[in-house]
Amino acid sequence: MSAYVIGAAMLPMGRYKNASYSGLAVPPLAAAIASSGITREEIGAVYCGHAFGGMLTGQRIVKELGIGGIPVVNVDNACSGGATAVQEAYRAVESGRVEVAVAIGVDKLTQFGGGTLPLVEEDPEVQIGMVMPALYAMRAHRYLHDRGATPADLAAVAVKARRHGSRNPYAQFRSETTIDEVLASRPIADPLTLFQCCPTGDGAAVVIIVSDAVRRRLGVPAIRVRASVLHSGKATAGFRDMLRPEITFDSARDAYEQAGIGAEDIDVVELHDAFTIAEVVYYEALGFARPGESLDFLRAEKATYGGEVVVNPSGGLLAKGHPVGASGVAQVVEIFWQLTGVAGPRQVENARFGLTHVTGGGISGLDHGSCAVHIFESVN
Template sequence: MSNKVVVAGVGMIPFTKPGQSDDYATMGANAAKAALADARIDYALVQQAYVGYVYGDSTSGQAAIYGVGLTGIPVVNVNNNCSTGSTALFLARQAVESGAVECAIALGFEQMVPGALKGAYTDRPSPMERFARTMTAVQGYEEGAPRAAQFFGGAGRDYMKEYDIKPETFGRISVKARQHAARNPFAVFRNTVTLEEVMASPAVFDPLTRLQCCPPTCGAAAAIVCSEAFAKKHGLDTRVIIKAQSMTTDRNSTFDEGDMRKVVGFDMTRAAAQQVYEAAGVGPEDIQVVELHDCFTANELITYEGLGLTPAGTAEKFILDGDNTYGGRVVTNPSGGLLSKGHPLGATGLAQCTELVWQLRGEAQERQVEGARHALQHNLGLGGACVVTLYERQ
């Protein structure tokens, strides 16, 4: 059995800096309630919940969901690093598509602390240990620099070496992100910045400056997915469907080819995108709007090519020509992306989903991409997992 999967409702709360948010359970419950209200259904109709977060104790998902209702349904807690939110969506979509349930909720939240990401345990091997060894072998390790910035900055360096692009090209992505976020009331950073300001901000790890790195953020987002038959039975909005979705993990090339772009998931991205395009019968030329994983400007740039939005070696021209924004070929991260909207790890994938559903419904207000019919989502987690989702307006 393979049911058509409708995204009947989405919701999120405004993202904030650490220390300025409600607790994770309140944030999660509020996002779930917003998605239910958007779908115009009662929580009693939801048959399963998939709840994602990275930093939290076991069954934090229940703590959030119980703030919505106590109906006894299965609640599955999900942790897949930065791709956690879209992994929860992947599982919810899979449950509906298979016919196991008619309606499910995917919820993601994160209550973060200031500063660079750190592991929770020091008494056992880190799941990032193999990645760190590979990075050190390829480019060394710089004490004092955030590890994530070294991974993605290294990917940027490898791209620069191969294609001889300017460091300012990465900075232009931050300028674009802030311009988009200025139109988004849910974003953390809504003030615009100039290229000069981006490049003059403190160096983090060459070629990345502080304004080219996503901030730690608190927030939550959710989606209600259901079968088309369920949606029609209950009079729900059936305009937006998940046309295709793929999750990939690492292969040997991540560790064996000495390329930092592959260490940070380029091959996972490319494989997931190809699988989605093949399954949907849609190509990158058919996409009008994209929410992609811009944790650092370098990752946005290499992801343009990983998703097939522009051919290999042409990302700089793609940016300089304005093909990544309004008036160009495909609007990337109209929400402001992780760089400006913020990156609460467990919520990010579902915030991307929310933005794209709004876009396809024509409800994105000042951010609206005119004529959007196909929307692509890319959510990446080192360690590793990549989820690519293609949404279609029926």
């Protein structure tokens, strides 16, 4: 059975120190329901992705709108939590279990007061000091060495992200920057500087997924879910190629096969650019550039407007922000706006196919803990 996104909303990413998780998520939840045309009574299941919200986060959110008595499932899958909630909502509809499902993504990172996010202390790499900026810095050094890239090349990714984000009223950073400013920003983990790392903050996003019968009855703008893939990492002892993230290569391959299209068909993508180096590596993993050719792809500006595929028109995590559990749903919201033609000054013209990609968490011995790839098609 086909499934469609018919409603989408999000909170502008930022710092909401006095807000609760419910306070963050209820406004976009109410907005998504209203825009979709469904009633609260029609909702058959709710899936809530978060990383740091505590017990029963989803139930605490939906009760504020009088929603209860239905399955409410909380999903913790690190940065993939929101995207996992989207997949669970899709599967609930696609299988025929429910006609209407809701995916919520929400997190509040200001609760930690700044710094790197806490990781699980039992992990052996965490015990010796591993944090995510350090992991990506090692990946960046390998890229600079193997591909002949320069720090300015990585800085160009941040420049593009800020340029795209300047058009997005939901982005945390809405001003453009230059390569010199990126390189001169505070060092975080060599060669990565502050502007090459996604900002922490708070946010929430919601999408409504329905059956074809509901879509046709309501007659509202919609996008079809063409593929929904979720992989977990595989334990690997010893050497790992840091420039070939297997979990994303495999997830993308399966998503394209499920959708019946190829990377060349994608018009717009929201990918996991938690650090500048991540975006460049994922050009290859998602099939937009051949292995070993991502530097040429970047330098030729093929990942922006006028290029081969518009990558992160929202500004991505680098500009929009990365409230962990919210990000995977926020990516789908952006693709919904793009494929229904309401993205305003950042609209990708004639966009038909969109892709979202997010990876979750660092675990010793794994490339990543999880990876979710979704492909959507405009139907209007």
